[in-house]
Amino acid sequence: MTETTPVLQISGLKIALPKGSDRPYALEGLDLEINPGEIVCLVGESGSGKSLSAGAIMRLLPEPHVHVAEGSIKFRGEEIVAKSETEMRQIRGRDIAMIFQEPMTALNPQKTVGWQLDEVLRLHTKMSRKERRARAIEMLERVHLPDPPSAYNAYPHQISGGQRQRVMIAMALSLSPKLIIADEPTTALDVTTQLQILKLIRELQEQEGAGVLFITHDFGVVAEIADKVAVLRKGILVEQGPASEVLNNPQHAYTRALIGAVPALTPPPLKVPSTAPVVLKGTGLKKTFAARGGMLSGKRKAVTAVKDLTFELRQGETLGVVGESGSGKTTVSRIVTRLLECDAGKVEMDGKDLLALSPREMREMRKHIQMVFQDPMASLNPRKRVVDLIAQGPIVHGADPAKARADARRLLELVELSPASASRFPHEFSGGQRQRIGIARALALEPKVIVADEPVSALDVSVQAQVLKLLADLRDRLNLSLLFVTHDLRVAAQLCDRIIVMQKGEIVESGPTAEVFANPQHAYTQKLLSSIPGRDWTPPVIRTDAA
Amino acid sequence: MTTLDTDLAPAEPPRLIVFWRRYKRNRAALLGLALFVIVLLMALTAGIVDPGDPLRRAGAPLTPPLTDWATPLGTDQLGRDIFSGIFYGARISLMIGVVATLVAIGIGVLIGALAGYFGGWVDDVLMRVTEAFQTIPNFVLLLTLVAIMGSKIEWITLAIGIVSWTAPARMVRAEFMSLRGREFVDAARNLGVSNASIIFREILPNALPPIVVYASVLMALSILLESALAFLGLGDPNYASWGNMIGQGRSVLRTAAYCAVFPGIAIVLTVLSFSLVGEGLNDALNPRQKK
Incomplete structure (x- = not known):
C-alpha cells in the first residue's frame, strides 16, 4: 500500500459541551488517521468522549448543545464538517456505516430483518426489487447466518443477540462502505459470541478493504482485533501507536494504569483448606x-x-x-x-x-x-x-x-x-x-x-x-x-x-x-x-x- | 496520574436550591406561582379587607363596578359586595382544593400502592373497585353523593375527594409496578425490611414526583367541580363561593354581566395558576423528561 489517501483523517478535533457540564470540551484536539484495510481501536473509559467522536464523524451530534468547535474531519480527502445535511445523508450508510452497541434497539422491532436490509439498498441504490432481495440474502450469507432466506423473513426478536449483531453488520456492509464505525459492537454479547463477531468483522473488513474505527473499553478486545490503538482520557488523546507497541510497551502513565488494571488470567493458588467448615x-x-400466556398471545x-x-x-x-x-x-x-x-x-x-x-x-x-x-x-x-x-x-x-x-x-x-x-x-x-x-x-x-x-x-x-x-x-x-x-x-x-x-x-x-x-x-x-x-x-x- | 475512584466530586448545593433553580427556569411557572400567591393573600386578608359577613347587604342592589368606592366591583342583585365575595370565595376555593386533593391523593396512594406492590388477587380486587368508580362519570357521581349527603361544605369537599381518587390510584399503581422490580427494593428486602416499610419508606418517596404534579392538577379540578356544583345551586349557601356567585349572577347575565364575570375571572386565574405551577413542578421534579 503506497501513498493511498487515508479513509479518515481527523486533525485537531474539538467538540464543545453545553455550559455547566463537567468540562468545556468533550474532545480536545483529537488527531487520528485510518488507512484502508486498517482497524483502529479508540480506547477509553466511560466519559472519555469516544462515542462523541463517532457522532462527530457521522455528523450525528445532538446539535446545537454539543457541536464541533474546531478542527477538521476529512473523509477520503473531503471535509465532512462543511458538508450540508443532504450531502451527509448520501454519505451516511453508503460510504460510512455504523454498527451500534445494542442491536435490539438499533433494529426496528416492527419490521422484518429483510425489510430493513432492503430499505438500506432502496435508499442508496437503483437496484430492482429482485436484485435487492438477492443482495440482501447474499449479505446474510456472508455474515454466516444459518438459513439466510428464513432469517430474511424473521423479526428482530425472533433471532438471538449475536445474530442481531450479524444482521447489523450485514446492513452496515451491504453497500460496501469505505469506513465502518463500530461503537462497542460486542459489549452486550457473551464471550463466545463476541469472539465470533470479532472474527467476522476482521474477515469482512479484509475482503472489503475498508477502514474500521473500533470503539471499545476492553483491552482484551483491542488485543484481539486492533492494528492501531488510540487511547483517550477525558477527551484528550494520551497515546497512539501500533497495537503491539501500545499493548506491550505503553508509554503514557494512563495507558499503563489501564493496562495494569486488566486482570491477568492467572488464578491464585488455592489457600482455603478443604477442611474449613x-x-x-x-x-x-x-x-x-x-409459562405466562395472555388470552391472545398464546402459551x-x-x-x-x-x-x-x-x-x-x-x-x-x-x-x-x-x-x-x-x-x-x-x-x-x-x-x-x-x-x-x-x-x-x-x-x-x-x-x-x-x-x-x-x-x-x-x-x-x-x-x-x-x-x-x-x-x-x-x-x-x-x-x-x-x-x-x-x-x-x-x-x-x-x-x-x-x-x-x-x-x-x-x-x-x-x-x-x-x-x-x-x-x-x-x-x-x-x-x-x-x-x-x-x-x-x-x-x-x-x-x-x-x-x-x-x-x-x-x-x-x-x-x-x-x-x-x-x-x-x-x-x-x-x-x-x-x-x-x-x-x-x-x-x-x-x-x-x-x-x-x-x-x-x-x-x-x-x-x-x-x-x-x-x-x-x-x-x-x-x-x-x-x-x-x-x-x-x-x-x-x-x-x-x-x- | 491515575485518578483513584475514591476521590469525591465537589458537594452539590442542597436539594431545595437545585429544585428552585430548575423551577424558575420556566417563566410560565413563575407566573403561576405569582398568581397562586395572590390568591393565597386574598384568602388570608379577606377578614381585613372586609371584616363583616360577605353575604350581608353592602349597598344598593346591582351597583355597577367603579361607581361606589365602598363596593369597588359593584354589588349583585341582593346588594352583596362582589369585591369582598371574591376575597372570601378564595378561602372556600383554596380550602376545597387542598382538602379534596388530600382526600383523593390519600385514598389513591393507599389503593394504588397496595395494588401495585402486591399484585395478584389484591391488585385484581382493588382495580375492579377502581374501575367500578371510573365507569360512573365524575360529575354524576358527585351530584348523587351531594344529593344523599346534603350540601354542607364539609360533605361537598369529601364528595369531591371521593370522586377523584381513581386517577391518582392508577398512577400510583403504575409507578409501584415499575419501582417494585428495581434492585434497591430487592436490596431493602435483603436487609430484612418489612413490607409496610418498603412500601412507604422505600418506594413511595420515589413515586412521589408525578403524584405531586398531579395533585396540582387535581386542585384545579376540585375547584372547578365545586364551582360547577354551586352553579347548579347545589353549593353550600352559607358561604360566599365563586361558583355560587356565578350561579346567582346567571339570571342577570344580560343586564349586569359583571356579577358573573368577576368571579369567573377569579376561577380562571386560580385554575390557570395551579396548572402552571403543576407544569413547573413537573419540569423541576422530572428534569430528564424535558431538556
Whole structure:
C-alpha cells in the first residue's frame, strides 16, 4: 500500500459541551488517521468522549448543545464538517456505516430483518426489487447466518443477540462502505459470541478493504482485533501507536494504569483448606419460570433457569459461579438470598434450611447472608442519604440508630470513602464509589456470607480493579465467605478459589479455579476459556504510581 | 496520574436550591406561582379587607363596578359586595382544593400502592373497585353523593375527594409496578425490611414526583367541580363561593354581566395558576423528561 489517501483523517478535533457540564470540551484536539484495510481501536473509559467522536464523524451530534468547535474531519480527502445535511445523508450508510452497541434497539422491532436490509439498498441504490432481495440474502450469507432466506423473513426478536449483531453488520456492509464505525459492537454479547463477531468483522473488513474505527473499553478486545490503538482520557488523546507497541510497551502513565488494571488470567493458588467448615450449602435447587400466556398471545414455553444445582461454600472461601447469559447464574444468587422463591431443593446455613423458613424467620436470618448487586445506581435508593442506606440494615435488626449511624461512618472508611460523604445522596458519587457504598451496606450487618451478583461488570476497568482489590482485601481481613456470580472469566480468575461453570441451568464443571483454568474438562468450559478476548496476550506487568 | 475512584466530586448545593433553580427556569411557572400567591393573600386578608359577613347587604342592589368606592366591583342583585365575595370565595376555593386533593391523593396512594406492590388477587380486587368508580362519570357521581349527603361544605369537599381518587390510584399503581422490580427494593428486602416499610419508606418517596404534579392538577379540578356544583345551586349557601356567585349572577347575565364575570375571572386565574405551577413542578421534579 503506497501513498493511498487515508479513509479518515481527523486533525485537531474539538467538540464543545453545553455550559455547566463537567468540562468545556468533550474532545480536545483529537488527531487520528485510518488507512484502508486498517482497524483502529479508540480506547477509553466511560466519559472519555469516544462515542462523541463517532457522532462527530457521522455528523450525528445532538446539535446545537454539543457541536464541533474546531478542527477538521476529512473523509477520503473531503471535509465532512462543511458538508450540508443532504450531502451527509448520501454519505451516511453508503460510504460510512455504523454498527451500534445494542442491536435490539438499533433494529426496528416492527419490521422484518429483510425489510430493513432492503430499505438500506432502496435508499442508496437503483437496484430492482429482485436484485435487492438477492443482495440482501447474499449479505446474510456472508455474515454466516444459518438459513439466510428464513432469517430474511424473521423479526428482530425472533433471532438471538449475536445474530442481531450479524444482521447489523450485514446492513452496515451491504453497500460496501469505505469506513465502518463500530461503537462497542460486542459489549452486550457473551464471550463466545463476541469472539465470533470479532472474527467476522476482521474477515469482512479484509475482503472489503475498508477502514474500521473500533470503539471499545476492553483491552482484551483491542488485543484481539486492533492494528492501531488510540487511547483517550477525558477527551484528550494520551497515546497512539501500533497495537503491539501500545499493548506491550505503553508509554503514557494512563495507558499503563489501564493496562495494569486488566486482570491477568492467572488464578491464585488455592489457600482455603478443604477442611474449613461449610457455611452455606445448596442441594438440588430447581427453578422454573412458569409459562405466562395472555388470552391472545398464546402459551409460551416454561423456562427452566436452574435444574438440580448443588454446591458448598466453605468459611473464608470465594466460590465463583460463571456462565454466559441465560445460564441461570443470576437466578442462583436470588434463590440463595430468597429474593426469588425456589421450586425445590434446600439452602442450608447453620443447619437451618433457609428456603423452609417463614417470612418472619427469614427476615431474622437475612443478617447472616447479604448481597452486593450488579448495578450500584439501581440498588441504592436515590432518595436516601448514604449514611441512612448503610445504617438501615442494623436499624431494622434492632440496633440503636445513633450507634448504627456511627458504625456506618466507620464502614465508609473501611471501603476507602471519606466519612464526610456520609450525608450525600447516591447520585453524587461515581459508579465505583456507589459500589463501595453497596459493599459497605452488605458489611454493616456483619454477615457470614456475601452473595455478589456481577458486582464489577458495570464499572470501568481501572475502577473494576480497585473494587476487586477492595473485595479481596475485605474478604481476607474479615474472613468472609463470598458467592461470586460473574460472566467475566478474567475477574473470576482474580478472585475465586473455586468455580462452578454453568450452562443452561446445569453445572458442567466445578473445581479449584487454577485447575479448571489450566485443564478444563468439559467442552463448554474449554470453549469459554478459548473465547476470552486477548487470551494470548498477557498484560505486561507494570508498576503504576497508584500501586 | 491515575485518578483513584475514591476521590469525591465537589458537594452539590442542597436539594431545595437545585429544585428552585430548575423551577424558575420556566417563566410560565413563575407566573403561576405569582398568581397562586395572590390568591393565597386574598384568602388570608379577606377578614381585613372586609371584616363583616360577605353575604350581608353592602349597598344598593346591582351597583355597577367603579361607581361606589365602598363596593369597588359593584354589588349583585341582593346588594352583596362582589369585591369582598371574591376575597372570601378564595378561602372556600383554596380550602376545597387542598382538602379534596388530600382526600383523593390519600385514598389513591393507599389503593394504588397496595395494588401495585402486591399484585395478584389484591391488585385484581382493588382495580375492579377502581374501575367500578371510573365507569360512573365524575360529575354524576358527585351530584348523587351531594344529593344523599346534603350540601354542607364539609360533605361537598369529601364528595369531591371521593370522586377523584381513581386517577391518582392508577398512577400510583403504575409507578409501584415499575419501582417494585428495581434492585434497591430487592436490596431493602435483603436487609430484612418489612413490607409496610418498603412500601412507604422505600418506594413511595420515589413515586412521589408525578403524584405531586398531579395533585396540582387535581386542585384545579376540585375547584372547578365545586364551582360547577354551586352553579347548579347545589353549593353550600352559607358561604360566599365563586361558583355560587356565578350561579346567582346567571339570571342577570344580560343586564349586569359583571356579577358573573368577576368571579369567573377569579376561577380562571386560580385554575390557570395551579396548572402552571403543576407544569413547573413537573419540569423541576422530572428534569430528564424535558431538556
